[in-house]
Amino acid sequence: MSKKRASNTSLDCPTNKAKHDVSRRKFIKVSGTLGAASGVLGVSGQALGLTRKAPPRYAPEHREVIVVDSGFGGSITALRLVERGVPVTIIEQGRRWDQPLKPGEKRFSENLYPDGRSTWLSSTTVVPLGPALPIRKTTGVLQGRRLAGKTVLNGTGYGGGSIAWGGVMVKPEEQIFKKVFPKEISWEELQLHYDEVARRLGRASLPDDVADADCYTHVRVMKEHCERADIKWEPISTSTNWDIVRDELAGKTPAAITKGEAIYGVNSGAKGGTDRTYLK
Ligand SMILES: Cc1cc2nc3c(=O)[nH]c(=O)nc-3n(C[C@H](O)[C@H](O)[C@H](O)COP(=O)(O)OP(=O)(O)OC[C@H]3O[C@@H](n4cnc5c(N)ncnc54)[C@H](O)[C@@H]3O)c2cc1C
Numbered sequence: 001m002s003k004k005r006a007s008n009t010s011l012d013c014p015t016n017k018a019k020h021d022v023s024r025r026k027f028i029k030v031s032g033t034l035g036a037a038s039g040v041l042g043v044s045g046q047a048l049g050l051t052r053k054a055p056p057r058y059a060p061e062h063r064e065v066i067v068v069d070s071g072f073g074g075s076i077t078a079l080r081l082v083e084r085g086v087p088v089t090i091i092e093q094g095r096r097w098d099q100p101l102k103p104g105e106k107r108f109s110e111n112l113y114p115d116g117r118s119t120w121l122s123s124t125t126v127v128p129l130g131p132a133l134p135i136r137k138t139t140g141v142l143q144g145r146r147l148a149g150k151t152v153l154n155g156t157g158y159g160g161g162s163i164a165w166g167g168v169m170v171k172p173e174e175q176i177f178k179k180v181f182p183k184e185i186s187w188e189e190l191q192l193h194y195d196e197v198a199r200r201l202g203r204a205s206l207p208d209d210v211a212d213a214d215c216y217t218h219v220r221v222m223k224e225h226c227e228r229a230d231i232k233w234e235p236i237s238t239s240t241n242w243d244i245v246r247d248e249l250a251g252k253t254p255a256a257i258t259k260g261e262a263i264y265g266v267n268s269g270a271k272g273g274t275d276r277t278y279l280k
Helices: 022-034 033-040 072-083 174-180 186-199 212-226 242-247
Strands: 067-068 089-092 143-145 150-155 204-205 237-239
Touching: 067 072, 072 089, 174 186, 186 204
Parallel strands: 067 089
Antiparallel strands: 143 150, 204 237
């Protein structure tokens, strides 16, 4: 089997979509290989995770390309290749977060009272927002490493950083973008891709009716302060399903994002991710 590490810089390209529409079954088959791949690596999420069942066995199959990573870069790369008829195997070290739930069970760790599901193979939490809390060491969603005196965090699981991210989708202004990125990366060219990613991940700004809720007081206070200080203010756009947020606010769904869940996963499913979009 020839191995290639597909580049994480692959961009979302809507132009060929009609020509190379993905076969749903084919792509599901691709993502289904993930369990086998992680088993081969010896870091099976299931072996180390919550269920402790033996990882599933799959018959060996030949694939043209192996993508190591199921995060933003990896999942989009894999989807675009499959759309063009190139079979792909994704290797992801983290586990899937689609386990069946018993009544009253939650998929992800609580934010305020984290358990092992919060953190990747560590016996304490790693987010430097308070004291490190003791947890069970297992294959949780957020990995923290000390690099050059700093704590570096990344999401670890099927969907990569999109499991742990805040869902904030900022489209940088031209002058800021050009200050940061080398000239080989074209701001003009990327506009199309920003729009496609926004469509896929459901980018939307905070609706007025939701902003009126108590738990969004901080947003209203910030707006007032900005207006008083004559600072330009606009709500940040996020990959959020606002209907689920409305259900949380109405008590139809247990509060999740409305009580601060984000970096350890959002139990109501209100936050968008590549596991439920590009990788589906
Ligand atoms: C807490 C947090 C909040 C964030 N919030 C936002 C936000 O609101 N908005 C925003 O734009 N960005 C946010 N980010 C940043 C964003 O998540 C990252 O920029 C993005 O995920 C990087 O994408 P990636 O494809 O490079 O890798 P990732 O999405 O990090 O995916 C990498 C994947 O590869 C897997 N992997 C790594 N090494 C191996 C290996 N050897 N074998 C198998 N698998 C491997 C990892 O387990 C992981 O699943 C946030 C990040 C964190 C940590």
